Amino acid sequence: MEAYNGKIEDSMGFTVRKAINNIVTGVFCLTLISCAILSDMPAGSEYDYDTIITNGRVLDGTGNPWYYADIAIKGDEIVTIGEVQGEVARDTIDATGLYVTPGFIDVHSHAGSGLTDPELSGAKPLLLQGITTVFVNPDGGGAVDLEQQRRELLEDGIGVNVAQMVPHGSIRGEVIGMEDRAPAPDEMREMKRLVREGMRAGGFGLSSGPFYSPGSYATTGELVELAREAAAYDGAYTSHIRDESNYTIGLEAAVDEVIQVAREARLPGVVTHIKALGPPVWGLSETIVANIEQARAEGVEVFADQYPYMASATGLIPALVPRWAEVGGHDELVERLEDPELFPKIRSGMKENLARRGGADRIQFRYYRPDATIEGKTLQEVAGARNRSPLEMAIELIKEGRPGIVSFNMTEEDVHRFMRQRWTMTSSDGGLVPLGQGVPHPRNYGTYPRKIKKYVTEKEVIDLPSAIRSMTTLPAQVFGLTDRGQLREGAKADFAMFDLEQFADKATFQEPHQYSTGMEYVLVNGTVVVREGTFSSKRAGRILRHIAEKDDKERK
Incomplete structure (x- = not known):
């Protein structure tokens, strides 16, 4: 009995000691947890991830x-796509009801200059899309010195990643000027x-604009020779083609020129912002698609990019003035317009x-x-208000400056046909301008x-997975972005997460300065820059270098 009682006493003593230990341990653990909460760190471990996205409809x-x-x-x-359970993250995004996609890649953007402006470099209009x-420096224009451009872009930070093209027209202008002639051997070198x-500075390929001067003064042979230099670094060739209507060689021949450059230089060729511009070529999309398909069947890498509007944007001078009259620049053009012998010929070309x-x-x-005051008005409206003929009004405006225009010149049938092609990427051809300045194309x-x-x-016209592919994986494939898209x-x-029912453009041709809606979250290089539809103003973008096939992590 005493022995039994002793066991009971020992057992009770152990139980008491265990209880006391548990209490002490519990208090200690609570203290650790409290400290962890105060220090924003989980107790006993580090974060497994920085961000976890859950419950979204993933379109890869x-x-x-x-x-x-x-x-x-x-x-x-x-680092993980699948089921993530019991893991700890600094930030969890509940994407219920949203589509989760790669961040969109704009292969033809005029945002380069805007991104060097500290007021615009956050790229809010782009991120909200x-x-x-x-991709900057399109149409053969932009910076010749990519390293200098890179420094300017990074000075205040950038909201989006930037890939640079090497611009043929700017290079030609620097070496030859505005002269309509072939380069001498030393100039070609x-x-x-x-x-x-x-x-070598990281360019992703050669961009050209033989529709514009001075690029229009280059022969196809010149474009092939320079494209070969880009091909040596696995670059691509993009072109605002020589003629999107029947100005000079015609739309079909202009697309064939891109095919020829791609074939002879052995690199991907891109017909940029593909279209059939104006009544003389409406319906020609069927022939153009057939020609590109034939070239691809022969092993030529030919692609296109397109913006989803029936109106283009350019300058009144390139839209109306014959290229020969532009030789030497704007001042010499004005002199020719005032030359009684040359003016009739220029006027006749402008009328056509x-x-x-x-x-x-x-x-x-x-x-x-x-x-x-003329911004937002048509040439017809401005001419009528000033009692001029449209042609007289255009000439008068050109003498005083360089009007920028939107031109309504496409048909839905052609837009649809080009859009349905598996080799057509999405692009904006837009830029960054101060909110409220001018009446720009709503594609911005x-x-x-x-x-x-x-x-x-x-x-x-197309399904959602195909549309997303045209904005992500296809551009990455064409331009060699190996770790994006x-x-x-x-x-x-890089992520875009949107509510399909709310995702909409608000910008119109009369009131273009309106942000899009429905983009709930955007991540750039793992940083959340749009949260619940609200722009954070964080600048998480980088300059991408093609030759290294890796991001350059240098940021301001």
Whole structure:
């Protein structure tokens, strides 16, 4: 009995001691947890991930249907796609009801100059469309010195990633000027050197604009020779083709020129912002598609990019003035317009070109520095108000400055046919301008949501997975972006997450300065820059270098 009682006493003593220990341990643990909370760190462990995205409909960019998956991000990379349970993250995004896609890639952007402006470099209009990467220096224009441009872009930080093209027209202008002639041997050597220098600085290829001067003074042979320099660095060739209507060689021959450059230089060729411009070539999209398909069947890498509007934007001078009259620049053009012998020939060419554009009521002014009151009005309206003929009015305006225009010159049938092609990427051809300045093309604010809202949801021209592919994986493939454009483990964490019912463009041709809606979250290099539809003003963008096939992480 005493022994039994002793066991009971020992047992009770042990129980008491255990209880006391548990209490002490519990207090200690509570203290640790409290400390962890105060220090914003989980007790006893570090974060497993920086961000976890849950419950979203994942469209990975390949064109496959959406599926549910969790996505975990560490640093600037996607590390897990699948089921993520019991893991700890600094930030969790509940994407219920949203589509989760790669960040959109704009392969033809005029945002380069805007991104060097501290007031615009956050790229709010782009991010609210879901754009996380832009290709700058299109149409053969832009900076010749890519390293200098890079420094200017990074000075205040940038909101989106930037990929640079090497601009043929700017290089030609620097070496030869505005002269309409073939380069001398030493000039060709210098142009080749500048292309190589640009590619070594990280350029993604050669951009050209043989529709514009001075690029229009180059022969196809010159373009092939310079494109070969880009091909040596696995670059691509993009072109605002020589003729999108029947100005000179015609639309079909101009597309064939891109095919020829791609074939002979052995690199991907891109017909940029593809279109059939003006009544003389409406319906020719069927022939152009057939010709590109034939070239691809022969093993030539030919692609296109397109913005989802029936109106283009350019300058009144390139739209109406014959190229020969532009030789030497604006001052010499004005002299020719005042030359009684040359003026009739220029006027005759301008009259033909106005007809190609569909008439004065299809040309709307988007900016004009000498007189901002004409912005938003058509050439027909301005001419009527001033008792001039449209042609006389155009000449008068050109003498005083360089009017920027929007030109309504396409048909839905052609837009649809080009859009349906598996080799057509999405692009904006837009830029960044101060909010409220001028009456720019609405594509600056609404390209990507417009394509999805109008051509996927409303008109059902293409399906959503195909539209996303045209904005993500296809551009990455064409230009060699090896770690962007697709949601996969190891890729960079650029994301767009939108509510399909709310994703819409608000910008119009009369009131373009309106942000798009429905883009709920955007991540650039793993940083959340749009949260619940609100712009954060964080600048998480980088300059991308093609030759290294890796991001340059230098940021301000």
